[in-house]
Amino acid sequence: MKLSVIGCGYLGAVHAAAMASIGHEVVGIDVDESKIASLSQGEAPFFEPGLPEILSDGIASGRLSFTTDMAQADGAEVHFIGVGTPQQKDGYAADMTYVNAAIDALIPHLQPGDIVAGKSTVPVGTAAGLAERLASTGATLVWNPEFLREGFAVKDTVDPDRLVAGVPLGDEGARAADILREVYHPAVAKGTPFIVTDYATAELVKVAANAFLATKISFINAMAEIAEVTGADVTQLADAIGHDARIGRRFLGAGIGFGGGCLPKDIRAFTARAEELGRGESVGFLREVDAINLRRRERAVQLVVDALHGDMFKKNITVLGAAFKPHSDDIRDSPALDVAVRLRGLGAWVTVTDPEALHNAARVHPQLNYVEDRDEALRGADAVIVVTEWDEYRGGLDPEHAAQLVAGRVIVDGRNCLDAAAWRAAGWTYYGMGRP
Ligand code: UGA
Numbered sequence: 001m002k003l004s005v006i007g008c009g010y011l012g013a014v015h016a017a018a019m020a021s022i023g024h025e026v027v028g029i030d031v032d033e034s035k036i037a038s039l040s041q042g043e044a045p046f047f048e049p050g051l052p053e054i055l056s057d058g059i060a061s062g063r064l065s066f067t068t069d070m071a072q073a074d075g076a077e078v079h080f081i082g083v084g085t086p087q088q089k090d091g092y093a094a095d096m097t098y099v100n101a102a103i104d105a106l107i108p109h110l111q112p113g114d115i116v117a118g119k120s121t122v123p124v125g126t127a128a129g130l131a132e133r134l135a136s137t138g139a140t141l142v143w144n145p146e147f148l149r150e151g152f153a154v155k156d157t158v159d160p161d162r163l164v165a166g167v168p169l170g171d172e173g174a175r176a177a178d179i180l181r182e183v184y185h186p187a188v189a190k191g192t193p194f195i196v197t198d199y200a201t202a203e204l205v206k207v208a209a210n211a212f213l214a215t216k217i218s219f220i221n222a223m224a225e226i227a228e229v230t231g232a233d234v235t236q237l238a239d240a241i242g243h244d245a246r247i248g249r250r251f252l253g254a255g256i257g258f259g260g261g262c263l264p265k266d267i268r269a270f271t272a273r274a275e276e277l278g279r280g281e282s283v284g285f286l287r288e289v290d291a292i293n294l295r296r297r298e299r300a301v302q303l304v305v306d307a308l309h310g311d312m313f314k315k316n317i318t319v320l321g322a323a324f325k326p327h328s329d330d331i332r333d334s335p336a337l338d339v340a341v342r343l344r345g346l347g348a349w350v351t352v353t354d355p356e357a358l359h360n361a362a363r364v365h366p367q368l369n370y371v372e373d374r375d376e377a378l379r380g381a382d383a384v385i386v387v388t389e390w391d392e393y394r395g396g397l398d399p400e401h402a403a404q405l406v407a408g409r410v411i412v413d414g415r416n417c418l419d420a421a422a423w424r425a426a427g428w429t430y431y432g433m434g435r436p
Helices: 010-021 033-040 051-061 097-109 126-137 153-158 170-183 185-189 199-230 234-242 263-276 285-307 335-345 358-364 374-378 399-405 420-425
Strands: 002-006 025-029 064-067 078-081 115-118 140-143 163-166 194-197 316-320 349-353 383-386 410-413 429-431
Touching: 002 010, 002 097, 010 025, 010 051, 010 064, 010 153, 033 064, 051 064, 051 153, 078 097, 078 170, 097 115, 097 126, 115 126, 115 170, 126 140, 126 199, 140 170, 140 199, 163 170, 163 199, 170 185, 170 194, 194 199, 199 234, 199 263, 199 285, 263 285, 285 335, 285 383, 285 410, 285 429, 316 335, 316 374, 335 349, 349 358, 349 374, 374 399, 399 420, 410 420, 420 429
Parallel strands: 002 025, 002 078, 025 064, 078 115, 115 140, 163 194, 316 349, 316 383, 383 410, 410 429
Antiparallel strands: 140 163
């Protein structure tokens, strides 16, 4: 099929390349010329495992191209909208500027029967309004939320655990759902659940999923706070409750909490939208979820301060990690980088290392010292804090080896990802999050 993808950020670039990889002819369109230039060369503008390969394969096959020219969308059967919906600068609601601009630019290029498939995360009610704006073109709007995780984005796009299509009523909706089934043919053929809903349900599925995940993380972090005053170990607690299949162990990792370009802004936008709808109290708990999450960053900083007996002046602190999670170079709302910045603000000398995110981090926080080589970064540290659980820090860092490099054997495990006993055995003072 011939497809267009409007917006070539994280979601759109991965979607375009993934759709080409399953046999479609795809044009990716974005207003950012430098992004289009690098994608056209087969270069991913961000770190995402597997993306460079499918980008260059797609371009070499002739099925994948990128442009700033919206006219190239002419003739595509399905137009995906994958632009960003960041948090507004002066509020909690989602900024819809890019979605509206994409629709405005696309309208002159639509033909009757075309499908416009919204993938951006939007406030519930958006799709109904957009469908009205598209009515005069004869195109049909479908809401097709995206559930990809950074670091696994290619796999999640090609082989998702479910597909959701919010469609209009009647034959028009049934036809649109069939066309989307054709788009996602390999996943549909292997029996991936394909759930057809109305617009509002499809929009809500997305924010509800992210709200649930955020709540799960903050729940276990709340238990970590209780563990801290009772001497309990939250990691054992998570293991024990996680064995209950109704609860499950995933997303019960206590630590410095969630960040990134999705969970934090999505729960805030959901809160703002619910308030607009007169149902603020229904998701009032999400404010608490947010507050618990932010408290954990402060807690991690406090552990370092306490470990150094309150004296941060001219202390060397090595921060292992900058990305908001491993397998990503994304530093948007990164708890890892936030902790580093706070430590620096207390007067310490802060050295940050990360396998992928240093370049992005240095652009936003030039006041920190960045060192690429992990061992070099550890040299002379008075305290070390792990804030992103990259393999090279969790299992890949030998406590005996690290002990030879540092000035003081103090380690704060902001992700509860280290073997506490092994670090203690090597002479380190180990502090976990919600662990004795
Ligand atoms: C999240 C959702 O998981 C995806 O399903 C969704 O499609 C995406 O947002 C989106 O809306 O686009 P992502 O932001 O890539 O994906 O990251 P997650 O894997 O969800 O991790 C989010 C944060 O939670 C990270 O900072 C991670 O370190 C933290 N986390 C995760 C924990 O603190 N504890 C855990 O147990 C798990």
